[in-house]
Amino acid sequence: MKDISGGVCAPKGFWAGGIRCGIKASARKPDLALIYSEQPCTAAAMYTGNRVKAASLIVSMEHLAGGTCRAVIANSGNANACTGEAGFAAARRMAELASDALSCRAGGPLRPEDTAVASTGVIGVPLPLRPIEQGIGALAASLRNDAAGHEAALEAIMTTDTRKKQGAVEFEIAGKPVRIGGMVKGSGMIHPNLATMLCFVTTDADICRPLLDSALRRAVKHSFNRVTIDGDTSTNDMILVMANGLAGNPSIQTEGADYAVFAAALESLCVGLARETARDGEGASKLVTVKVHGADDDADAELLAKTVASSNLVKAACFGADANWGRVLCAMGYSGADFDAEAVDVSFGGRAGHITVCRNGAFLSFSEEDAKRILSQDEIEIDIELNRERPGGPGPGKAEVWGCDLTYDYVKINGDYRT
């Protein structure tokens, strides 16, 4: 498997674009994106676990219920959530506008249900349809099946994101090159579960719907469900994967070796996107990776890692490059997971080295200078060894979770997001 360029346009037969239609107040920022497949796609998706779901999400659920999809339209600048009946009508209209505008390119009429809808931005403000109606024609005409098309679409779904979070991989199935590409937006309101962002993934693999779905669920479990930025699970989270089969591989219909290769590639791509999402957390200056080993099982390890990565006090200490490991133990203590506080070892690591700061749950003499240097890097690691003893060896449970530090900029960005 190798990394390639082109994002969602790297797989064969996918086109993308983005324009500024006028939903965002800023006169310069693009706010409407479209991704389109030449051929009908098998589609799988996952949605936010938030009880309050955006209208766009609910409409996408309806449209994707059949497991097929041809396009996705997405706007930024407005979440179309908590917008009442008008919000549902607007989301349906968005899909209809996109399908209509793509019919010519598709060589025949597309149904509204062929298009998925996504929105991101402020909650509780009516979504203006006029800009979309006025812009959709130009957007459909602007689609490209190259890196520029991908980039235009990606830029149009970004809000407080400061980095372009994207990727694409190529691998072989039965001698045929197969590609998977993806983009993700998400910076605040990021917390498992789920994905807590918008993520669009394309592939030219030929794979049946049930296996595409199971590959997605597995990938998300080990990637986006292990990211936390601020503990707020959004109303708009959605990850969509579209497979158009144009790679020409023997169709993946069983959980055999081909499926395993595809699933591993999808997971690898999603892990990369998830890490980048954590790194680009609102206001973040550091990517913080929390690793837990030696737990009774993976679930306990994950709960511990997530609780530590979510702790405001741990996050603020990371910002301040302060080796305040007591906050790590404190967060573990209220996680609800089972562990023996007197057996825990904690280390901090990163490019500048690795230093153990707590042994058997108690203080250990260490060089504050070294710790400061390690924690001042833009990527830091908190390693937690639980040393659970079990018959036959150490506890097998482990997990890795990605988060970020809590900074002045987080407060600044979120103290006045709407204006």
Next chain:
Amino acid sequence: MKDISGGVCAPKGFWAGGIRCGIKASARKPDLALIYSEQPCTAAAMYTGNRVKAASLIVSMEHLAGGTCRAVIANSGNANACTGEAGFAAARRMAELASDALSCRAGGPLRPEDTAVASTGVIGVPLPLRPIEQGIGALAASLRNDAAGHEAALEAIMTTDTRKKQGAVEFEIAGKPVRIGGMVKGSGMIHPNLATMLCFVTTDADICRPLLDSALRRAVKHSFNRVTIDGDTSTNDMILVMANGLAGNPSIQTEGADYAVFAAALESLCVGLARETARDGEGASKLVTVKVHGADDDADAELLAKTVASSNLVKAACFGADANWGRVLCAMGYSGADFDAEAVDVSFGGRAGHITVCRNGAFLSFSEEDAKRILSQDEIEIDIELNRERPGGPGPGKAEVWGCDLTYDYVKINGDYRT
């Protein structure tokens, strides 16, 4: 019932004091407090739910297991948590030093178990005993049974606290005046449950241990368990109430009218202390009260209110006086509580008025100017009406939770706490 001055020294027969012994690096800040009762006390206490408990807490649990207590010694500047075996020895020694120093005043030897121990400060640093050994004599000699004694003790348990959180009330039981006084420290690592701070309450009421215990549990449920500052439940939380019986009221031995009066007074005092604790959250510029009405039951209402009050995004919006009610609905949505998103009304209120910003789960046209004025006050209220319909009327469940905003200063304080 009336408010009186004097804090923990307001009830008859209680003495208190505080000195600087040298645990804190600062040469000016007091760090060792002592509270003492002339007469043996019935005692009840509650402790943190964190699995990682400070050594001082575990020693207090042992000493208070019999339900009696004569004194409490508390230090700030060091949490004596995650300090291994040495930490337990230090906590035991603290109690012993205090009991010894008080024996003369008590007119006879006190046992180490007569003294409870509490610590607050940095986790994971060995507690130095020398300063306590050197200072305890002067501290015991300095005790006073007046407001000055109370203040000295209170100042000695403060860390990042910026306000003196204290109170005392007087009421009558069978014609006898009875007093309850309290002090609390706590600013960061504040999250239910429990108390998430150190709180010492004294009373001259005559009340049996089981009823003192049940009154305390009821009071904490409606006060300290409804405060959230940063979602981090500390390792050192403890609330202790000591009752010495010197008021001379007919001893409260049953759950009758006298008990009800006492329990209500204790709860009222604790609610006041809890609100002040939220207001003095680390870096906080505003007290944020979240009220939920119309839920199926109080548990759902409390879960919703706590989740909203805990949301970093809601807290940052409060800091920025931004009427971003969508974040309120978003937090409700991931709370896990049962409610109908399409029925929710949200209002913001405070001294500058009251404004409804969301009706039936959707946007409502409102004056941004009015909302800004309301949210710019130092006390703001988020009112959530769930409008649950039930046979026979609206949902009866309600709850009130106190939190604070998320500010630059929170990040500043916690980015470099240890140095």
